[in-house]
Amino acid sequence: MSLLEIRNLSVEFETAHGLFRAVDSVDLEIDQGEMAAIVGESGSGKSVSMLALMGLLPWTARITADRMNFDGQDLLTISQKERRKIIGKDISMIFQEPMTSLNPCFTVGYQIMEVIKEHLGGTKKELEARAVELLGLVGIPAPESRLRAFPHQMSGGMNQRVMIAMMIACNPRLLIADEPTTALDVTIQAQILELLQDLQHKRGMALVLITHDMGVVAETAEVVNVQYAGQQVERQNVVDLFARPQHPYTHALLSALPERATGKRLPSIPGVVPGLLDRPTGCLFNPRCQFATDKCRSTPPALHSKVLCHYPLVDGKPTNNHPGVSSQGSSGQEALGGNV
Amino acid sequence: MIRFILTKLGLLIPTFLGVTLVAFSFIRMLPGDPVELLAGERGVSPERHAELMATLGFDKPLWEQYFSFLVGILHGDLGTSFSSKQPVLEEFFVRFPATIELATCAIIFAALIGLPAGIVAAVKRGSAFDHTLMGISLTGYSMPIFWWGLLLIILFSSPDMLNLTPVSGRISALFWVDTQTGFMLIDSLLSDEKGAFKSAAAHLVLPTIVLGTIPMAIIARQTRSAMLEILGEDYVRTAKAKGLSPFRIVGIHALRNALITVITVIGLQVGVLLAGAILTETIFSWPGIGKWMIDSISRRDYFAVQGGIVLIASIVMLVNLLVDFMYGLINPRILHRRS
The missing domain is CATH 1.10.3720.10 (MetI-like)
Incomplete structure (x- = not known):
């Protein structure tokens, strides 16, 4: 049995213009010690789906799912009180902005000790010793003296390390990292990712990494979920995903990697993720897809062997009797850029 | 922390001077004067009026009166109330x-x-x-x-x-x-x-x-x-x-x-x-002092009013200073940013 199993998760928000579906039938399965990545642009519902799992969404959110099991427990039916016993302890989450995610009024030590005390208890001495140990573990120099430091006295990278220390304090079995490096310098990014990978290996925790950086995915993940506009468009293991992307969106994301660019100009995906008011009919990606056909514009695609597309790609070319398969190749990207 | 306190204290000095000026001048802008009001309906002859004003020191130019008011404050002396013949400071702290x-x-x-x-x-x-x-x-x-x-x-x-x-x-x-x-x-x-x-x-x-x-x-x-x-x-x-x-x-x-x-x-x-x-x-x-201030104003008790206003204003300023220090205790970021 997998550690976490989510089936058909949807999250809707009540807005002034009606319901907005931020997450649309997403599945996620992760085993003990596995490392999964959720990839997509901003607004593709990556964070929202994980916040729904944690129970951290505001009251305007409506969460539905066929199944949401963690370690045999049904997260859909448990009470708030029971959920609080799990989150922060067995499932924990680190966030994008380390500078604002720590409370400015409390010392770093207090904030770490607080979570241990809440879930595991212990005397003040034990808590302090554990906090020092954790700070050392995440690579903070002179951890004893850092206990009494306030978040504003440390750098963003250091704060993210504190955040990690806080969230692994109770030995979670699943750690969700929501773009943990986005707000940090490039050199620090690599260090933080290395730290997360290292902790994951040593402790055998499962790790879900939310990111929009394909480079990060390639370096860290085993399984990758690609999300677009709230929908899960492709799910593959990392090697296959990079070698043989099947969804045009994945394909376009990978083409946009500087390392893979062949022409003089870096290819990009024209347009933006649709919002509440400009949701297209048919496939949600069709306005930005270089392979879109009339069928794509009218009929929403069904899941084809873990790919949400009418014409899954093979070697960068659409299959399934795509009408334009002979005339359009992988060079169509630039041509489309001019159209939009 | 000491620098933080000193800066805050330094800022109080101009505020305090402003308060003394306002307290001193506003009560004198009201029509009528203490002697007239003390005399009541019987009235008072102009010679006697001038004589009494001179004993109270109100015949001197305004800037001189203001200056002696400031000097008095520095000596901890806010003058004597005409109506009760008690020092203003004492009157104030009895009611405070x-x-x-x-x-x-x-x-x-x-x-x-x-x-x-x-x-x-x-x-x-x-x-x-x-x-x-x-x-x-x-x-x-x-x-x-x-x-x-x-x-x-x-x-x-x-x-x-x-x-x-x-x-x-x-x-x-x-x-x-x-x-x-x-x-x-x-x-x-x-x-x-x-x-x-x-x-x-x-x-x-x-x-x-x-x-x-x-x-x-x-x-x-x-x-x-x-x-x-x-x-x-x-x-x-x-x-x-x-x-x-x-x-x-x-x-x-x-x-x-x-x-x-x-x-x-x-x-x-x-x-x-x-x-x-x-x-x-x-x-x-x-x-309390509120009622005392109202009574003093209606008696045009200049010393009581200006002294009372200065004392009340000082208390408000001190409380604000205290609030500033409490910020630093509650949220250490404020303290660190300034020092």
Whole structure:
């Protein structure tokens, strides 16, 4: 049995213009010690789906799912009180902005000790010793003296390390990292990712990494979920995903990697993720897809062997009797850029 | 920290000078002078008037009078009241405990109700409780103190209505309590008279409510808006992600941050309270500095008025200074940024 199993998760928000579906039938399965990545642009519902799992969404959110099991427990039916016993302890989450995610009024030590005390208890001495140990573990120099430091006295990278220390304090079995490096310098990014990978290996925790950086995915993940506009468009293991992307969106994301660019100009995906008011009919990606056909514009695609597309790609070319398969190749990207 | 305190103290000096100038000039702008008012309807001959003015030192040019006022302040001498022939400082401090007692009760009353009400309204925003509370607090905020005081007196003190509380004064005339601290609640506890404390407490109820109403409304509204903002902060989400109880999340993680706003508001209310005390004390014949100031103004007791204003303003400034220091204690970022 997998550690976490989510089936058909949807999250809707009540807005002034009606319901907005931020997450649309997403599945996620992760085993003990596995490392999964959720990839997509901003607004593709990556964070929202994980916040729904944690129970951290505001009251305007409506969460539905066929199944949401963690370690045999049904997260859909448990009470708030029971959920609080799990989150922060067995499932924990680190966030994008380390500078604002720590409370400015409390010392770093207090904030770490607080979570241990809440879930595991212990005397003040034990808590302090554990906090020092954790700070050392995440690579903070002179951890004893850092206990009494306030978040504003440390750098963003250091704060993210504190955040990690806080969230692994109770030995979670699943750690969700929501773009943990986005707000940090490039050199620090690599260090933080290395730290997360290292902790994951040593402790055998499962790790879900939310990111929009394909480079990060390639370096860290085993399984990758690609999300677009709230929908899960492709799910593959990392090697296959990079070698043989099947969804045009994945394909376009990978083409946009500087390392893979062949022409003089870096290819990009024209347009933006649709919002509440400009949701297209048919496939949600069709306005930005270089392979879109009339069928794509009218009929929403069904899941084809873990790919949400009418014409899954093979070697960068659409299959399934795509009408334009002979005339359009992988060079169509630039041509489309001019159209939009 | 020392530099922080010194900077703050340095900023007080110009403010203080401004206050002395305002206090000195405003009372002299009122028509009439003390001698005329002392003479009353009988009137006074121009020669005698000039002679009396000269004894009081009012024949000198204004700038000289102002200068001697400043010199007096530096020597801790605010002059002598004409009507009571007592030093102003003494007059002030005899009455001050009564005002402090009332203001303290009022601010405690206001904070005890306003703070929790604001927190609950923020946590349950949009609920019936939230709407009701904000409606009530708007009413309370707009309530004219004198009218509110009279309403409460009619409702609670009138023999035809509830007849629960006394109407005026600090304690029933049946008791004689020796002044030890000046605070009637404490003095009546220390005295041997049975029932004195109960009487003193009963006399405080209505003035406390009347004086505390506006601060309570302001504290409730400000607490609500501060909490609303902070409940949306990332670190509150972190606190939730740690699996903490709602009580810890709201009462510790969010409230500590919201306290900056709330303490500022409470600090500012001290000024409002001392001003409001003038009306409240007049309505309830409360023998504090508010009533004394009103009496002194109507007697054109120049020294008492200017001295009283300077003392009240100094207290307000000191409270604001205290609030500044408390920021640093609550949120260390403020202290570190400036030093």
